[in-house]
Amino acid sequence: MGRYILKRLGISVIVILLVSVISFTLVHMLPGDPAVLALGSEASEQDVEAFREKYYLNRPVVEQYFIWITDAFRGNLGDSITYSRPVTTCLAERLPRTISIGLPALILSSIFGILCGIVSAIRRGKFIDNLITFLSTIGLGAPQFWLGIVGIYIFGMKLGMLPLSGYVAPSEDFGQYVYYGIMPILILSFSLLAAVARQTRSNMLEVINQDYIRTARANGLVETSVVYKHALKNALIPVITTIGLQVRVVVGGSLMVEQVFNIAGIGTLIVSAINGRDYMVVQGCVFVISVFTVLVNFVIDLLYGFVDPRIRKSWR
């Protein structure tokens, strides 16, 4: 088992290094001279030179990368040009907001997605199945930014039940947090829920036709045991992967939701950084987010083994 974990960990580290190369390259492909952008076009030659010297911009690209990556692993992602603060500070400030929207959405969508998938599979072809399938089709097809706008229009403008935008931290005032956060969270969960429900449903339907389910029935086990003990565990194993992949979608989705609801989280930070050519922030954000998804998938890999004895055996 130790060897398996080490191997997965090794792969994750390699992927993280590759991610750092990609995010570095991506950002260095951005047009415009960061020094000129930061100081304005009227800055003196000397100031520009000094700026370049300070941020190692006059060094060869490869050296720049190594300076950045070694600093990154020491917890220093460079300075933001726009905010004149370390990127890590910007991230630390915004991360809690993104998490307070993204995490509840992930949890909600996982739980209800699995439930909907099971109900849908058991009541296959019935009204409830059609309803869930219809809703998840919409959830997968509707753009999140648009869903947000429709939500704002219906619940904010027409019904006046919920605020149009804004954010209150849960630590500040939990009631207000729910009041402001409920719509972004629900809209973010909607498309995730759709994906999880769809995956669970199709897995359940596949598993229900397996021989061992027939055996369980032939052995006189009651339907609840057949479904919730024998079918569910087998069906959930692939769903874990889906949820793992969803983490990536949550990040992308929270970017949309933050933008629509005007929440100052990581998403809005990236968007404004890209528009303002704040290189270090973009680079740092892309890197941190990607490392996060890689680590989540590492955990998912381990989780897999705990659920599936066949994989656990291959660990030994």
Place this chain on the structure above:
Amino acid sequence: MSEGKAKKTNGARRFFRVFFSRGWVTKLCFGIIVAFVFIAVFAPLLTPYTPYEQNLLSILAGPSGEHLLGCDNIGRDTLTRLLYGARVSLVTGLLSSIWAAAVGTTIGLIAGYVGGWVNTLVMRITDAMIAIPPIIFTMVLSTMVTGNLLGISVVIGVSIIPSYIRMVNGLVISLRENDYVTAANLIGQKQLVIMFRHLLPNCLASLIVTFTMNVGTAIMLESTLSYLGVGIIPPTPAWGVMVSEGYKYLFNQPLVAILPGICIMLVVIAFNIVGDALRDALDPRLRGKL
């Protein structure tokens, strides 16, 4: 020869039977795609206006005989802009998927066939690319191409290349073990011939399905980028642009923001469902895998 032909028509018949036996939903979605392509091609013939024509008298006007779906904040006809918007979506959707399919399939095929460390390296890079959320990936890249249709398509294509690499790679690795590949090797066929004549055709069913679904994904990505202001830029009538412009006047005239979203949704859903139906019709074994 004639037997082979008979088999082929039989296969085609089975294909159409299964494809259309999935009830009215599939047919409807197929119809949506046909209508979408038709509208995109013939947009200028379907409306008396141009998408840039401003009518200051009907700013944010509601639906009327003159402007069936109303007008936006500078008096442009919403219906006309929606029709032209289909062009943008179709072009980016198709272009990006085609180029991603070409590049992704080739890389996946070669890496999977060669195997060894080349394959490992390619797959790790793919993992790394997948780890970056596609929206962020394309947002960063799209700043280089500023609003140009072709450029945006290329950028979106880059972000969906990994899905082709993964799929083709997985298939090739399992196909490589088949006897006919060994046989082809033994009779001394060239590696390239084996790859493109023997392995590629076996990936075709999966490729068609992935392609169809990716058109939907690409359209979604394009509209998202356009909404965020880093994709197609105004005044070009892209659906995402329309949502973002209409958002500001949501209270006065919700149609401008809401309608383009419905268009995006319908088209994306249509491609997803037709992709599903294609998968079942082409190869039911793929169910649950794609």
Place this chain on the structure above:
Amino acid sequence: MEEKKVLLDVKNLRTSFFTDAGEVKSVNDVSFHVNEKEVVAVVGESGSGKSVTQLSVLQLIQSPPGKILGGEVWFDGENLMNYSKKQMCNVRGNGISMIFQEPMTSLNPVYTIGNQLTEVLRAHHKNMTKQEAWKRGVEALAAVGIPDPEARMKNYPFEMSGGMRQRAMIAISVACNSKLIVADEPTTALDVTTQAQVMELLLSLVEKNGTSIIVVTHNLGLVTRYADRIYVMYAGRIVESGTTEMLLTNPRHPYTLGLLASVPKLDSDRDEKLIPIEGTPPNLANIPEYCSFYPRCPYACEECKTKKAPTLRPIAEEGHFMACHLDVVKGGQNG
């Protein structure tokens, strides 16, 4: 012949599957019975409805698309067709056990053998504690000849060989003291030596525990050695039935004749050729009014196509039935 007590009596069972291509009459008016301590074989090609018949007896047909349309299933003096879902659960695994073809996939891959065994035991014996169930499970594994049963209880199915898994499946029915074991192609997926072992094990249960066994198979050669009586099924119907001896020495239905001719025998001339049955089984979604074996039958005549499909009728010997307009005896036509 001594009167034996009838354990299972199936009358006029009909099961259909409603598919896109139409109604598939998988079980078409099938009647059969099994006596106590008897080994009965149901023989037929794949798609003849032999497995569906057994699944219908236990009401295990996936619905939709399948549906049991009618018939009676008398087991131990009760008609199972009148049973509630809950009562059926009690019969399954407890009164009638079923063993399936694929030992590789018939056990749940994510639970241990012990977990699955004790779960079934405790489902049928509400008062049984976990320890008791475990103990009984170990005994059952030992009874089916699994070495080191205590350790095997903790194994996952994928850690065992095909033969071992099939034994474990049988152990579940042994543990529950089932009166009837339905073995659906129990040995098809196993290698030849294991096949014999599993069959011997099943037979030993008849002697030791007084169990009755239905063996469903396409392999006539296998069952002739073990079965007391044989039912031959074709296209959802029973076409011939009788004791094993009757069917072997005096087969009367052209299909049975064909089956026997296609089975290799160790004791026969080496020169004797195996004669396959020409053609393929009919499409059950579209069976004709007339005899469904007509297109493949070497003895078929005009009458077979004009008359309605034949029903089972008794012939010369007592307990021998067949469904054919003609009366064919080995080597030629007779009347």
